[in-house]
Amino acid sequence: MTMEVNSEHQEQLKKMALVGYILYALSLIIPFASIAAVILAYLKRSEARGTWVESHFNWLIKTFWVGVIGTIIGIILLFVVIGYLVLLAVTIWVIYRVIRGWLALSENKPVIADI
Numbered sequence: 001m002t003m004e005v006n007s008e009h010q011e012q013l014k015k016m017a018l019v020g021y022i023l024y025a026l027s028l029i030i031p032f033a034s035i036a037a038v039i040l041a042y043l044k045r046s047e048a049r050g051t052w053v054e055s056h057f058n059w060l061i062k063t064f065w066v067g068v069i070g071t072i073i074g075i076i077l078l079f080v081v082i083g084y085l086v087l088l089a090v091t092i093w094v095i096y097r098v099i100r101g102w103l104a105l106s107e108n109k110p111v112i113a114d115i
Contacts, residue, residue, distance in 0.1 A: 004071055010053060013048045016051055017044070017056040017057060017105055020037045020041050020057070020060045021098055021105065023036050024094065024098045035064075035065055036058065038065075040060075041061045044057055047079065052109065052110040053110075054109070055111045056101055056105055057105070059101045059111045067090055067093070067094050070086065071090055073086055074087035
C-alpha cells in the first residue's frame with residue numbers, strides 16, 4: 001500500500017525528511033547533528049502540511065524532544081548508576097525510530113505515530 005509521490009514539491013519534501021533521518025543517524029557519532037535535524041523538521045513541517053511527508057517531520061520532532069528528555073533523565077540518574085541503562089534505552093529507542101521512519105519514507109508511506 002504505497003502512496004504515490006504525486007508532485008515535485010512532495011519529492012523535495014521527501015528528500016528533506018531523508019536528510020533529517022541521515023542527520024539523526026549521524027547524531028550517534030556527532031551528538032549535535034540531531035539539533036540540525038530538528039531545526040530542519042520544524043522549518044519544513046508547515047510546508048508539508050496535509051501531505052504524507054508531514055508525519056515524518058512530526059516523527060523527527062517527537063524523536064528529538066523525547067530523546068532530549070530521556071538523555072537529561074539518564075544523565076541525572078548516572079549518580080545512581082541506573083542512568084547508564086536509561087541512556088542505553090534512549091539510544092536504542094532513537095535508533096529504532098530512525099530505522100522505522102526511514103523505512104516508511106523509502107516506501108512513500110506516512111509514519112504512524114507512537115511513543
